[in-house]
Amino acid sequence: MTAKVLDGRATAATIKAELTQRVAALAARGITPGLGTVLVGDDPGSRAYVAGKHRDCAEVGIASLREDLPASASQADVEAAVARLNADPSCTGYIVQLPLPRGIDTNAILEMVDPAKDADGLHPTNLGRLVLRVKEDVTSPLPCTPRAVLELVARHGLDLAGTEVCVVGRGTTVGRSIGLLLTRKDVNATVTLTHTGTADLAKHVREADVVIAAAGQPGIITADMVKPGAIVLDVGVSRQVDPATGKAKLRGDVADGVAEVAGWLSPNPGGVGPMTRAMLLANVVDTAERLAARG
Numbered sequence: 001m002t003a004k005v006l007d008g009r010a011t012a013a014t015i016k017a018e019l020t021q022r023v024a025a026l027a028a029r030g031i032t033p034g035l036g037t038v039l040v041g042d043d044p045g046s047r048a049y050v051a052g053k054h055r056d057c058a059e060v061g062i063a064s065l066r067e068d069l070p071a072s073a074s075q076a077d078v079e080a081a082v083a084r085l086n087a088d089p090s091c092t093g094y095i096v097q098l099p100l101p102r103g104i105d106t107n108a109i110l111e112m113v114d115p116a117k118d119a120d121g122l123h124p125t126n127l128g129r130l131v132l133r134v135k136e137d138v139t140s141p142l143p144c145t146p147r148a149v150l151e152l153v154a155r156h157g158l159d160l161a162g163t164e165v166c167v168v169g170r171g172t173t174v175g176r177s178i179g180l181l182l183t184r185k186d187v188n189a190t191v192t193l194t195h196t197g198t199a200d201l202a203k204h205v206r207e208a209d210v211v212i213a214a215a216g217q218p219g220i221i222t223a224d225m226v227k228p229g230a231i232v233l234d235v236g237v238s239r240q241v242d243p244a245t246g247k248a249k250l251r252g253d254v255a256d257g258v259a260e261v262a263g264w265l266s267p268n269p270g271g272v273g274p275m276t277r278a279m280l281l282a283n284v285v286d287t288a289e290r291l292a293a294r295g
C-alpha cells in the first residue's frame with residue numbers, strides 16, 4: 001500500500017485564499033486584524049516559524065507586530081513585551097513563540113497574555129474553555145496544531161467519528177489539547193494518550209485507526225507499529241544539523257516505511273506545519289470577526 005497524501009501545503013494555500021477574502025471584508029468595514037509575536041532568543045527553528053507567520057500575515061492582509069528579544073532577556077523583559085502587546089490596540093491577537101529559553105517561566109508568561117488576544121489558545125482560560133466544552137465559535141480560539149490536524153483531515157473528506165486514535169506525546173501545544181478536541185461530540189473519536197511513560201507504545205499504536213505522532217522523536221513511529229490502512233499524522237519535528245555541511249534537516253516522528261502501510265499520511269515537512277500557520281491566521285480572523293460582530 002502507498003499512503004494517500006494529507007497535503008498540508010495545498011490545503012493551507014486554499015485556507016489562506018479564503019482568509020484573504022474575509023480580511024478584505026473586515027477592511028471594508030474599517031477593521032484591520034493585527035497579529036503580534038514574542039520571540040526570545042536565537043533558536044533557528046523558532047526564528048524560521050516566526051518569520052513564516054509574518055510572511056503569512058502579509059499574504060492575507062493582516063498587520064503584524066514583532067517583539068524580538070535576545071537570548072539574555074530576563075523574565076521581566078519578556079513580561080514587559082507581553083504587557084506592551086496587551087496594551088496595544090492595533091494588536092488584536094498575539095502568540096509567544098515556544099519553547100522559551102531555559103530560565104524563563106513559560107506558564108507565568110502564558111498566564112499574562114490577555115485571553116481575548118490569545119491567538120494560540122494556550123492561556124489557561126482558553127484551555128479551560130476547551131475542557132469545559134465551550135464552543136470556540138462563541139468564545140475562544142483553539143490551539144493551532146490540534147485545530148490544524150482536524151482541519152487537514154476534514155478537508156480530505158475523512159470522518160473520525162467512531163475511530164480509535166492514538167496520540168503520541170503529551171505536550172501542551174498538541175498532545176494534551178488534541179485529546180479534548182477529538183472527544184468532543186462533533187468529532188466523536190476515542191483517544192488513547194501515550195507518552196514517555198507508556199509501557200508498550202507499539203501495542204497502542206498498532207490498535208489505532210488514527211495515529212497522531214507528536215513526540216518530537218525522529219522516526220519513533222515505524223512501519224511495523226502501524227495498522228494497515230491507518231491515518232497517520234506526523235506532527236513532531238526535529239531539526240538535525242549535518243556536521244559535515246552545517247545545514248539543518250527536518251525530521252518528523254514517522255519513519256520512512258510507514259508510507260507503505262498507512263492509508264493516509266501527512267508528509268513532514270509539508271503536512272501539519274503549514275496548516276498550523278494557517279490556523280493561527282484563522283484564529284486571528286475569527287477573533288476580529290467576533291469583535292466586529294459585537295460592535
Ligand SMILES: Nc1nc2c(c(=O)[nH]1)N[C@@H](CN(C=O)c1ccc(C(=O)N[C@@H](CCC(=O)O)C(=O)O)cc1)CN2
Pocket residue numbers: 048049052095096097098099120144145173237250268269270271272273274275276277
Ligand atoms: N506559540 C507556539 N509555539 C509553537 C507552536 C505553536 O503552535 N505555538 N508550534 C510549534 C512550531 N510552529 C508554530 O509555531 C510551527 C512548526 C512548523 C511549521 C511549518 O510550517 N513547518 C514547515 C517546515 C518549515 C521549515 O522548513 O522550517 C512544514 O512542516 O512544512 C510552522 C509552525 C512549536 N512552537
